[in-house]
Amino acid sequence: MKKPEVLAPAGSLERLKIAIDFGADAVYIGGGRLNLRAFSDNFTNEEMAEGIKYCHDRGKRLYVTMNVFPRNHDLKGVEEYIKGLYDLGVDAIIVADPSIVAAAKEAAPNLEIHLSTQANITNWRATKFWYEQGVKRIVLARELTLKEITEINENTPEGCELEVFVHGSMCVAYSGRCLISNYMLGRDANKGICSNACRYKYYLVEETRPNEYYPVIEDDNGTYIMNSKDLCMIEHIPEIVKSGVHSLKIEGRMKNEFYVASTVKAYREAVDAYCDNPEGYEFKQEWLDAVLKISHRQYHTGFFFGKMGEQTYDVSSYVRDYDIVGIVQSYDEETKEATILQKNRVFEGDEVEVLRAHTPYFNVKLNEMFDVEKKQKTDVANRAHMIFKVKVDTPLKEKDMLIKGKKVLEL
Incomplete structure (x- = not known):
């Protein structure tokens, strides 16, 4: 085969x-x-x-x-x-x-x-x-x-x-041959600068009532009739x-x-x-x-x-249940300390999943967080591309990705 x-x-x-x-x-x-x-x-x-x-x-x-x-x-x-x-x-x-x-x-x-x-x-x-x-x-x-x-x-x-x-x-x-972006914004989809106008949220306007917007209802998240x-x-x-x-x-x-x-x-x-x-x-x-x-x-x-x-859509919004929060730069097996490049906000004590090539997902807990630039302990990595260190009992490898699920709050 x-x-x-x-x-x-x-x-x-x-x-x-x-x-x-x-x-x-x-x-x-x-x-x-x-x-x-x-x-x-x-x-x-x-x-x-x-x-x-x-x-x-x-x-x-x-x-x-x-x-x-x-x-x-x-x-x-x-x-x-x-x-x-x-x-x-x-x-x-x-x-x-x-x-x-x-x-x-x-x-x-x-x-x-x-x-x-x-x-x-x-x-x-x-x-x-x-x-x-x-x-x-x-x-x-x-x-x-x-x-x-x-x-x-x-x-x-x-x-x-x-x-x-x-x-x-x-x-x-059909096959990406779209003129909506070009027509609306002068950004030609067939020149690599599509505005993704088909993803916009649209309303109806009657010509004699220019400031009255009538919703085109698709679902509770909005109206994305071409998405x-x-x-x-x-x-x-x-x-x-x-x-x-x-x-x-x-x-x-x-x-x-x-x-x-x-x-x-x-x-x-x-x-x-x-x-x-x-x-x-x-x-x-x-x-x-x-x-x-x-x-x-x-x-x-x-x-x-x-x-x-x-x-056509029946749920219009993106599904974003997980974020990448960091990429491992190095791991010291003696101190069990990982150096991480921050990608999204993550807190000390968070449990994250590890995405590694040729390996099933596994979970680790981030302990004793340290801000490398400010040379001090911290309880959150919240700056873009911040370098921080954490204690992790399970050995990590360079290029491991740390993935965190988003918590859903019950109202």
């Missing part, structure tokens, strides 16, 4: 390393030009070089997104940029427009090209066409069913790889693998370290468990629990099973 690649988002060098450490086979990042996440911490050439080395030293791959739809002025210098990526050693570029394909073939003919989901490929003839143009991998449109994906795979030329999204945010528009659910296929790994796709892609280059670590860990373990022993495979609730801990909208299975109506 062909084991598919687990492909993770990396919005920064730190998150790239986390993705690889937690089991990703490859990461995708944004460079300085022509990618659809203008507000993420896109990589400089120096950071990219370090990230490539980190991946290649561990036998992993790195792809760079160039998936905007360029205007004439965007094409200036694109060949030099692509040649620079090739010289740095990137494993592939992800593109959406024929102009970038043509530029890549001219500037770096040996550079692998992947076709973005933005190109909305929905049939096998299209995969054959793009493969003949020199594209090695097709990222299929999110709107396809598993049955359609299987049929595409059966009719796709040997050597052409298929990739599908299995987790993350979904767009209200899609999040995709989650962690419970359906066997079906995805059987479809024959080469890569399982996790969305989220603008998500935090907790999101990257949790999703990669869950999908890595599930894919390995199924591919290593298909007949004895059993789904583990801990994989679903892991992705339920991260900030998310209500989950669903997208279009994979043909339930086209599930894009």
Whole structure:
């Protein structure tokens, strides 16, 4: 059985390393030009070089997104940029427009090209066409069913790889081709500066009563009539693998370290468990629990099973039951003291969960908190990126993440 690649988002060098450490086979990042996440911490050439080395030293791959739809002025210098990526050693570029394909073939003919989901490929003839143009991998449109994906795979030329999204945010528009943000705020979704206007809270206004706002009731949390659910296929790994796709892609280059670590860990373990022993495979609730801990909208299975109506919401708000409160910098086994980089507020005496690669969650208690900068005891770590120390009986490791559940107050 062909084991598919687990492909993770990396919005920064730190998150790239986390993705690889937690089991990703490859990461995708944004460079300085022509990618659809203008507000993420896109990589400089120096950071990219370090990230490539980190991946290649561990036998992993790195792809760079160039998936905007360029205007004439965007094409200036694109060949030099692509040649620079090739010289740095990137494993592939992800593109959406024929102009970038043509530029890549001219500037770096040996550079692998992947076709973005933005190109909305929905049939096998299209995969054959793009493969003949020199594209090695097709990222299929999110709107396809598993049955359609299987049929595409059966009719796709040997050597052409298929990739599908299995987790993350979904767009209200077909394959992300949305003009709402551009129309309302002049921020073009297809240039990487989407305002997520579909997530806004909306009211009705009658034209002769300009200051009277009528609510459009959806639920008690508000009115988010275009807000899609999040995709989650962690419970359906066997079906995805059987479809024959080469890569399982996790969305989220603008998500935090907790999101990257949790999703990669869950999908890595599930894919390995199924591919290593298909007949004895059993789904583990801990994989679903892991992705339920991260900030998310209500989950669903997208279009994979043909339930086209599930894009709409019945619970409009984000689910944020857990926060990352710290990342372990070091641990002294003699003193049982951990040095922590603060990520969210945490108190002395709190019990937290530890998220570690290739290890089930476990709990520890944070005792005797000490503020390193102020050189004094404290009962709370409440400054951004504060370095603090705590006594922890269970040995911790560098890069362990400390996760804290939010308390629900009963009224």
